[in-house]
Amino acid sequence: MFTAFKQVFDRLSFSRQFMLAIIAVLTVGMLIIGTWIGHLIERNAVNRTAAISAVYLESMSAAQLTDWSRAGTVDSETHEDLDRIFIDGPLHREVLRFKLWDTSGRIVYSNDHAQIGHIFPVQGRLAAAFAGTVQAQISDLKETDNLPELVNWNQLLEIYVPIRSADSKVYAVAEFYLSVDKLKRDILAAQQRSWGLVALSTLAVYLLLYGLVRRANNTINAQQLDLRNQLRQLHSVLNENDRMREQLHEAGVSTTSLNEEFLLRIAADLHDGPAQTIAFALMRFDEFAATCHGCVSSQGEAPHELDSIQNALQSSLRDVRKISSGLAIPGMAEMTLADTARRAVRDFERLSGQTIKAEIDDTLGKAPLAIKITVYRLLQESLTNCRRHAPGGSPQVQVKKIDGQVLLTITDHGAGFDPQAAAVGGRLGLAFMRERVRLLGGVFEIDSAPGRGTSIRARLPLSTDEMIHV
Structure with missing residues (x-):
């Protein structure tokens, strides 16, 4: 009851x-x-x-x-x-x-x-x-x-x-x-009169309270209606923000993939264009040098000049091929995220001759292409910075899976730097890394100070669905 x-x-x-x-x-x-x-x-x-x-x-x-x-x-x-x-x-x-x-x-x-x-x-x-x-x-x-x-x-x-x-x-x-x-x-008779007076007094108090409560209730109802309208508008704005954020993340994923395709195209163009032209020029130059090998100028400098031109062309060809190979990452679409991270470390070890201590989580399986590209470029740029600014820093790499996200940590024990001063000074490598992570809805952090080395941490979602909510 x-x-x-x-x-x-x-x-x-x-x-x-x-x-x-x-x-x-x-x-x-x-x-x-x-x-x-x-x-x-x-x-x-x-x-x-x-x-x-x-x-x-x-x-x-x-x-x-x-x-x-x-x-x-x-x-x-x-x-x-x-x-x-x-x-x-x-x-x-x-x-x-x-x-x-x-x-x-x-x-x-x-x-x-x-x-x-x-x-x-x-x-x-x-x-x-x-x-x-x-x-x-x-x-x-x-x-x-x-x-x-x-x-x-x-x-x-x-x-x-x-x-x-x-x-x-x-x-x-x-x-x-x-x-x-x-x-x-x-x-x-006296009690009846007193009861009547008490009843009238009680009724008057009730009517007074009823009027006050009714007015307060009308005010509260009006405020609740206004709040509901504002809440509907807020929900509409939030939904619009969610759509815009989703579009932004989709644009980030698309931009990352398009950038990589653009880099692949540039690499192919360099390989098929300037590299082939320089190689053809070197071949013709070798024929010309063999024909004119016995030619000597009045000063006796012709063979020396020919050697300088040949060395310059060979150096240019190596640079173009190096740039072309650095821009392209063949076979990445078929690799797992762990394989992509190992590929980035091996490529750096092959080019630099350094040995990197790397801890890579084997449970990192398939991931969107944009995530794999970003992980590869982050490791590539970070390790290149370690070699350039901390040549004796013995960089360490850790890539692991935490709560449905991939966490990258690149650490060296070099001279370190001031992150704020570096941001003001316009270090493009750091800016590009931060922007790559931001486009995918991740978090990018730099922990460094003069005299105590540098640690770069990046946290990225492992699926495009999570990118929208990060």
């Missing part, structure tokens, strides 16, 4: 939850305040009636009991006077029962003569009256001394009034009973 109610409550809007909670709190508060005020009204009405009746009856009874405080008994004359007041007089309609108690708990007079002489313990409200305070309450007549009254009535207003001597000492207590019918009607 409670769980079902909680589920229904949780589905309501915040403003409705608040208003239901306020209704519950105000209702409980109204019941508590109304009940408390009702008890106060009843108590005050009883006390007021008791006070008025006590003053009136005390003045009447005290006049009849002037001599009793000295004698200690009610004589026949006093008895008759009391009968005239409470039995034959007009008070018998208001005072339904009257008793006079002495300090021993004996009823020395009652308008029900059968009760005269009965003794009861002095306790409760009777004891409090002998202590000097007026006592009053609506009684259900359950006490033992009220059994005769219980025969005729269900409830009566029971009042105890202390009677004092001239020296203010309480020597007797007058107990009388009044009808509660009129008093209850007055109390009920």
Whole structure:
């Protein structure tokens, strides 16, 4: 039951939850305040009636009991006077029962003569009256001394009034009973008015809170609507950014592949163009040199000049072939990523004559061509920089797979440099490496300082799907 109610409550809007909670709190508060005020009204009405009746009856009874405080008994004359007041007089309609108690708990007079002489313990409200305070309450007549009254009535207003001597000492207590019918009607009318006032006050507070909460709820709803609109616009912008980023990565992958194809074309053009032309020139030059080998100028310098031209042509041919071989990476499409990294290290070792300490993860299998090209060029450029700027630095290479990405680390123990100064100075090799990695959505880092070597780290995704989210 409670769980079902909680589920229904949780589905309501915040403003409705608040208003239901306020209704519950105000209702409980109204019941508590109304009940408390009702008890106060009843108590005050009883006390007021008791006070008025006590003053009136005390003045009447005290006049009849002037001599009793000295004698200690009610004589026949006093008895008759009391009968005239409470039995034959007009008070018998208001005072339904009257008793006079002495300090021993004996009823020395009652308008029900059968009760005269009965003794009861002095306790409760009777004891409090002998202590000097007026006592009053609506009684259900359950006490033992009220059994005769219980025969005729269900409830009566029971009042105890202390009677004092001239020296203010309480020597007797007058107990009388009044009808509660009129008093209850007055109390009920006052309680109804108080409940009405409490209900109106509660309703006014509720309406005030309802107005405030409704206005706040309207403001919150308007803000939520505005936020939802802004969120939709933001999602639209983010989706557009994702599309643009995806296009950028696709462009990066395409650019890397196209650049490699461009380099292959340049390599082929160099090999088939200038290299062949220079080779043909050398062949013809050899024929010309053989024909003119015996020719000597007046200064005797012809053979020397011919040797210089031949050496220059051979050097140019070697350079063109070297450049052509460096631009092209034949067979890369069929290689795994690990084989590509090993190929880059072997090519550098063959050209430089150095031995490289390399740790290459064999689990690096197939990868997009753009990734393999970038790994090869990063290793090629980094190792070339190590040989150029740290010839005795003993470079180390580490290529491993971490969380679906390939991590390249190239370290040397050379002189090192300031990366910020190198960036300002325009080192194209570092700039090209950084740009290659960035185009594929990777991360490129340089850790170096003068005197402590250099470490280059690059992290690249292993698939084009991951490139979009890197």
